[in-house]
Amino acid sequence: MRGIAKSLLTTLSTFTRRPVTREYPDVHRPIPQRDRAFPLLLWDTEIDEPFCTGCHACERACPVECMTVLMKDNPNHTSQGGSSSRRKIIDKFWIDYARCMRCNICVEVCNFDAIAMNNTWQGHELSVYDRSDLVMDLQQLLAQHRAGDIKEWVAQ
Amino acid sequence: MAMPRLPDQEFETQDIMINMGPQHPSTHGVFRMVLTVDGEVVRDVVPYVGYMHRGAEKLCETMDYRQGIGYMDRTEYLANFNAELSYVMAVEQLMDIQVPERAQWIRMILCELNRISSHFMFTGAFGTDVGVFGTAFTYSFIQREIVQDLFEEITGDRLMYAYFRPGGLAWEVTDNFVERVREVLTQVKQGLKDVDGLMTANEIFIARTRGVGTISTEDAIDYGMSGPALRASGVDLDIRKTEPYLYYDQVDFDVPVGEHGDVYDRFLLRVEEIRQSIRIVEQCLERLRPGPILPERMPRMLRTPPGEVYIRTEAPRGEYGIYLVSKGGNRPYRLKIRSAGLSNLQALKEMTVGQYVADAVVILGSIDIVLCEVDR
Amino acid sequence: MTTDETQPARATGRGGAQPASPPPPPSFDDTIWPVVDRALAGVTATPERGSLDLIVHVPRDEVVAALRALKRHADLGFDYLRSLTAVDNEDEGIDVVYHLYSTAKRLNLTVKATLPNNDLRIETATGVWRAANWLERETAEMFGVTFAGHPDPRTLLLPEDMTDTFPLRKDHPLAEIEVLQGEGMGYTAEGQ
């Protein structure tokens, strides 16, 4: 009976404590700055084009093959009279967020620092009704950084 | 009037087969066992595993060493750091990489914190198994959440950390790492007091667990059990002591060993291990010095020379072994994951037969299986 | 006899605590090999220096006898089966690998037996350790190795009817990844 009494007292002591529940849609959990949500492409605001050159490094390194990358000649390259030093640039980019395992490898292998996983945007609120809605195309991947919604945190 | 003649078997009782799982509240994942029950007593139990088999070994054989880390997380989702550690240690062993001291200490801290969070998962789920309505679960999960928050701050992910790398760590910990860990430890100590007060001395809890699911020392060894489930049977086999890896030989901690090999001992043992882990982490924090977290010269692509290694580490559930065979190149030729859960689960029949149906659930809970680890 | 044989190798794993030792000389005097050799009298065993543990190659017909001898030997007492698995060496056959441990003497040993591709049969070790039961079932279904005399030869992880293909063999392909993007998403329709 002593043990049961101890149990009862323990629960009574927690009865008086403050609940730990967060009322989710009203109260959001503070997300640590390092939180890697899903990979995003970064936007080179100086030249006004993506950093990504479509070199396929991330695509090859992705353990789950969630990326599809296509490159093209950069129309904005200096040889074409533009202002960019990138000879090639990303043409199409898809990431299947439903498949991404958030391992950060794509960020680590990127030679151009063109991809990041440190966003504070919708990364954890991605509920959709159709799985194919989780396949993000180039515009969606770039939009967040272009709008300045990403807090920078670079590993290392 | 003559009595109507009844066939002889008319009043014979039959054993019924109860199918528990894969969709059962207390099989801890998609595990299935078929109990043959005579009244309330279990006469036979046939476990079925494999519902979570995703071929992690095969997958890892098709990808390079860095890509495999993420898959290790997914085999052992409650003790990811321990799983990653075995894997990166295997690669380091083959490549003969020397890991910087700071990285080792941080690894140790994280592994022990992971042990704490994993054992809290056990106390919570086990509390539910013996029938405390949710209280043990929330108590434990609050603590687990605290540890998890810390992991998220450091690694950027709540569950699938992918933080260890062959050679060290993926990136440096946060600036306030030491303070945060100390803070977490104080909270965990309070939480442990709650869990302890709720269950350990409770007479009903003791009545439900003591003397239940006993397994002898010899049987436990013969079945290849490991971790707390083995130590509860009185074997002082803890790889952190017997074959120290990281810096476990430089810190002071006790290995709790049970005497009776029953469910109650397994529970007490895990609670005690949480205390010991807190002790280890505190010592690690004192010895943590600034320094590099990766060796100076790390190849960009990890390539191992031909060879093979069997690395074993003490994960919360027992021995998590990685048998890595390399034939050169950047990917494992064969990667075998020795899962503690699979071996521990083999002894389920030995422990359960002859006990009550209600005990079957408690015994299964006391083994503390993670089905992803069992099936890989 | 202590865990000396694992010391030099383990030092490297400890990362910087000691300088990496040079590759050990091909003698096995400083390991448990002499004891193992004595225990395995009558069995043709070939030692090999492994990365952490001593590896002993045993002909497959003598494996169970060897394992039993290793378990019973007073100075070794390998009473704990850490792991049992197989390695598909393609043309060279399939290795069945036993990782043994001695709880009393704290010793490690790896035992290997090679099975030729045309006859993947080996005797079961369930009589030596009950731990071998599920591990052998897993190895059997994954590699197609037959463990003769196994008391419960059902599949473990795979579906019961999946007995014709062996996933962990090197010739077993991975499934195609389902594609929801790129061409599958109407890339061609958009034009380039």
Next chain:
Amino acid sequence: MNNELFGFEINVWFDALARVGIIVGFMTVTVMALIYIERKILARFQMRLGPTRTGPRGTLQSVADALKLVGKEDLRPRMADPWTFELAPYVVFVPIFLGFVILPFLLDWHVRILELGLLYFVAVSSVNIVGWVMAGWGSDNRYAMIGGLRAAAQGISYELPLVLALLAAAMLAGSLNLNTIVVAQAHIPYIVWQPLAFFIFFVAALAEMNRPPFDIPVGESEVVGGPFVEYSGIRWSMFFLAEYAALFILALIGASVFLGGWAWPLGEELGRWWQLVLVSAKAGGLIFLVFWVRASVPRLRIDQLMSYSWKVLLPLTFVQIVVNGAVLVYDWPDVVLLATGVVGLGFLFWVTDRAVRRPRPRPALVAQSEAAR
């Protein structure tokens, strides 16, 4: 022949009907409130918030649940025995509902105060065990079957201590009439003279209601809901309704028989509102205790549960009855009752402790600073 309801003279049929009708409404509201309160209280014990979404502070949660349950598909397994399966909810619910008839809510408000009220209650309420067995057997489900059998075993085993513990208190009042029993405790409630009987009553009531730690028939982690695992929608909610109605009834019976109902401690000359406050406080306290115990203790095992009833509680109730008889016949002072009650309670706790902490020592954790190498 006429009766009086709220000061109006009405026909006895209408009177009865009106009172039962009030009870129906009262029961529905109470059960919904109890479900909400239980969820809130349990949540607080677990440092959670409980329902917050439906209505202000989640107060409409029960209403939402009830609506949902009505709108859910009502399934009957193909293999189930149609008659037993369909009838089980009635057999579970109606006896519990009948229990409301004798409850002494206030001094002058109740449906009927029967002269043999306690006996009536005992007789009626035990019928619902049959319903549990019917539900378990009729579902053709192994979990339900085991749960039903457990419910039967548990129900009959705790019926006796419950009845005899109530009887021990009724002996002191010399009546089975609940109002008389309440009046008899106008100044000192029977919990003072009968602590052992109260404890036994409380434990047995927990078991009768299948409340933790005696929720073995419905044990979620073992038999996944037990007898009503196959029930869905409104049919399932009947079991739920019965469960909470039983909780309320037993709490009120306990409050009346052992805590003095609407009377103690201020005597019986109280206004209706004071009586209401007193009776709700007492019944509410008991209900809170039930929730508190639920949040704190694990579930017993069936054999332990049966042993506890037959080997511990039942003999002690006999002892209590014999002692009560002696005190009444020989006119011993009431303090003897208190003393024997306390001694009996101490003995009960001691036996429980002994039974749990068997001779075997507490497993010592062998701590080793240096593992033997």
Next chain:
Amino acid sequence: MEPQSIDQLYSNYLPVLIATIVGFVLVISALLGSRLLAPFSREREKATTYECGMLPIRRASTNVGVRFYLYAILFIIFDVEAVFIFPWALSFVGVGAQAYWVMVAFIAILGAGLGYAWKKGALQWR
């Protein structure tokens, strides 16, 4: 206790009858309400027994080894006893010490019976 008139009894137990009817009506109306509101499908899969996701192997209603029938027998004995104790408990004070000792003897005999059953292992749930 003064004897009650038939009218009084009638008046007292009438609510019991009415409550029984009302109780049944409550359940029926709830079921009818659900019949009106809830969806119904004729899908056969839904009507399979819950067996944790597996198909049931056999019918569950076989001859189960019910281990507590001894308890059930004991229960009947003791419940009958309780019925005897009830009238005694209310009237023995008036009758006097003799009635008390008779009942003590009665309880003692039953207690001995319980002890015998205990010793014989009838209280062991196997």
